[in-house]
Amino acid sequence: MGDPLARGTLLSFFLLITTLGKMADGHDHGDSHIPEGQTVSLEPLDTTLWIHIFINMFAYGVIFPIGMVLGITKSRWHVPTQVLGSALALLGFFLGHAHGGREFVSHNIHSVFANILQLLLIGQVVLGLYLKGHWEKGVNGKIRKLIRPCHSIIGKAMPLLSWAQMIFGGITALGFCQGEHVGQCAAHFIMGGAFIAYGVILTIILLVGQIWIQRTGRSQEFFDSAVIAAWGCVNTFTEHRWGTAWVKNDWQHTTMGIIWWCAGLAGMWLSRDRDGNPKRNFIPGFVILVTGWAMSAHPQELMVSAMTHSTFGKTLMAAGLSRIIEIAFVLKDKQSLSESGRSWNSFQYIPVFLLYAAGFLFMGATEEQMNLVAQSSMDGVSYILIMYSLAFLVFLFTNMLVHLYDRLANPDLNTKDLSNGHSRASGHAAEEGQLRDAEQFELDGLMSDDEGGEGQAMLRGSLDRPSIDTPSTLGKNNHGRV
Numbered sequence: 394m395g396d397p398l399a400r401g402t403l404l405s406f407f408l409l410i411t412t413l414g415k416m417a418d419g420h421d422h423g424d425s426h427i428p429e430g431q432t433v434s435l436e437p438l439d440t441t442l443w444i445h446i447f448i449n450m451f452a453y454g455v456i457f458p459i460g461m462v463l464g465i466t467k468s469r470w471h472v473p474t475q476v477l478g479s480a481l482a483l484l485g486f487f488l489g490h491a492h493g494g495r496e497f498v499s500h501n502i503h504s505v506f507a508n509i510l511q512l513l514l515i516g517q518v519v520l521g522l523y524l525k526g527h528w529e530k531g532v533n534g535k536i537r538k539l540i541r542p543c544h545s546i547i548g549k550a551m552p553l554l555s556w557a558q559m560i561f562g563g564i565t566a567l568g569f570c571q572g573e574h575v576g577q578c579a580a581h582f583i584m585g586g587a588f589i590a591y592g593v594i595l596t597i598i599l600l601v602g603q604i605w606i607q608r609t610g611r612s613q614e615f616f617d618s619a620v621i622a623a624w625g626c627v628n629t630f631t632e633h634r635w636g637t638a639w640v641k642n643d644w645q646h647t648t649m650g651i652i653w654w655c656a657g658l659a660g661m662w663l664s665r666d667r668d669g670n671p672k673r674n675f676i677p678g679f680v681i682l683v684t685g686w687a688m689s690a691h692p693q694e695l696m697v698s699a700m701t702h703s704t705f706g707k708t709l710m711a712a713g714l715s716r717i718i719e720i721a722f723v724l725k726d727k728q729s730l731s732e733s734g735r736s737w738n739s740f741q742y743i744p745v746f747l748l749y750a751a752g753f754l755f756m757g758a759t760e761e762q763m764n765l766v767a768q769s770s771m772d773g774v775s776y777i778l779i780m781y782s783l784a785f786l787v788f789l790f791t792n793m794l795v796h797l798y799d800r801l802a803n804p805d806l807n808t809k810d811l812s813n814g815h816s817r818a819s820g821h822a823a824e825e826g827q828l829r830d831a832e833q834f835e836l837d838g839l840m841s842d843d844e845g846g847e848g849q850a851m852l853r854g855s856l857d858r859p860s861i862d863t864p865s866t867l868g869k870n871n872h873g874r875v
């Protein structure tokens with residue numbers, strides 16, 4: 394480790410740690426201006442804090458996720474992107490500490506979790522710099538083998554943790570979710586977040602994972618049902634303290650857990666046909682539908698709350714119903730529309746997007762949020778439209794990230810469907826310089842398959858990727874085991 398870069402890295406690491414430590418102690422959140430029984434003072438958020446919010450949302454919500462995809466695909470833009478993100482994050486950190494204006498209770502969850510996230514980021518940068526050193530021989534080679542998975546796991550956890558930190562920021566800024574509200578907030582944010590996460594996973598599978606699911610030799614409903622069953626099991630035993638009296642919504646939450654594991658088991662069973670081949674089924678879609686109906690049935694006092702809950706329920710029910718239609722009628726029980734797994738029908742986006750929308754609506758429907766809207770001049774319809782807009786933004790960004798991954802990870806498969814009906818291969822797959830092997834195929838061997846009309850531009854190349862063209866047994870039930 395006599396390397397100057399390594400020594401420099403270590404030195405800056407310690408400098409940063411000590412600076413951060415000092416900063417964390419350096420200022421004191423006096424609760425003096427916070428009225429008795431309140432969680433925030435009456436002043437508005439000051440400009441410094443607003444800039445903090447925007448900069449950190451941009452760094453952690455936009456730059457780092459893009460950088461993560463660039464890291465996974467080993468792009469040479471990974472390091473510059475993450476360096477930019479880290480610089481912005483550092484600025485955001487200072488601004489977060491430097492704000493005046495509204496005051497917040499000390500040791501709020503946002504400032505506590507910020508320390509963890511900040512330390513992880515510093516660790517991530519240090520590990521990254523070490524990897525960047527490319528010391529691959531001797532002891533360093535062994536250390537590198539340990540460090541790589543760490544950098545990889547923390548890197549992929551970052552977007553999730555940042556998501557949590559942004560939510561913590563929102564509730565801290567408004568003084569929400571404290572004291573007796575903690576439980577309800579947790580329920581709404583975890584459940585809502587889970588719907589969005591399911592939407593993100595379905596987006597990834599639809600865009601780049603169809604072949605991957607086929608290769609697992611199981612139908613997608615097997616995995617979905619297994620998760621549903623496991624989650625149901627947990628809820629059956631945790632939503633009510635068994636042996637004590639049944640209070641409030643215990644019955645609803647517990648019976649919801651019960652139907653989840655019952656249905657989940659049925660879904661796992663139905664995910665094979667009589668010959669043991671993978672088979673699609675309606676169960677996960679149906680569970681979503683019933684959940685939407687049940688969750689929106691809690692009686693609400695406020696008008697806007699009733700409206701938000703009912704729209705949430707309808708959205709989730711529509712997600713479940715459209716998922717069933719997609720599987721049974723659009724895909725006709727196949728895993729993919731095409732054997733190449735590179736295509737989709739526009740209908741397939743509907744259940745996926747509705748999951749994002751349902752997630753945002755549910756996350757935005759806690760008592761305190763509903764009170765805030767009711768007291769403002771905004772009406773329920775506008776609030777719901779805002780939630781749908783947020784859902785569209787996150788949906789768009791997820792699509793963009795998956796597309797970026799696809800272009801960088803599978804550059805040689807790039808094809809383009811020109812709207813004049815002729816499918817033509819385009820050689821400009823990925824931006825120059827980003828291809829792992831700079832070799833561009835002329836793509837002569839491509840053949841188009843236009844019968845299906847729109848969305849059927851599956852140009853399958855005779856490229857050296859036989860696996861992509863391997864016909865799957867999915868949906869051809871009798872071919873499997875005879």
Ligand code: HEM
Pocket residue numbers: 457458460461462464465466467471472475476479517518519520521522523524525541544545547548549551552
């Ligand atoms: C600014 C400092 C950083 C540097 C110098 C750096 C450097 C690197 C290097 C050299 C690799 C390639 C490792 C290899 O393949 O052997 C890599 C991979 C990766 N980095 Fe970073 N990185 C930095 C920050 C980050 C941050 C902040 C994140 C997350 C938000 C991140 C996420 C990743 C991921 C997900 C991979 C892919 C690992 C894998 O699965 O193979 N990096 N990084």
Ligand code: HEM
Pocket residue numbers: 417422442445446449450453485486489490492497498499500501503504505507508510555556558559560561562563565566
């Ligand atoms: C993931 C991105 C973010 C990170 C890493 C982050 C980090 C931080 C840090 C380090 C502080 C100083 C904490 C302290 O005073 O001890 C802070 C303060 C604060 N941040 Fe963030 N922040 C992020 C996003 C947000 C967002 C999106 C919001 C609001 C919507 C927000 C609202 C606040 C508020 C209200 C404070 C003042 C808390 C206090 O004075 O106790 N932050 N943030």
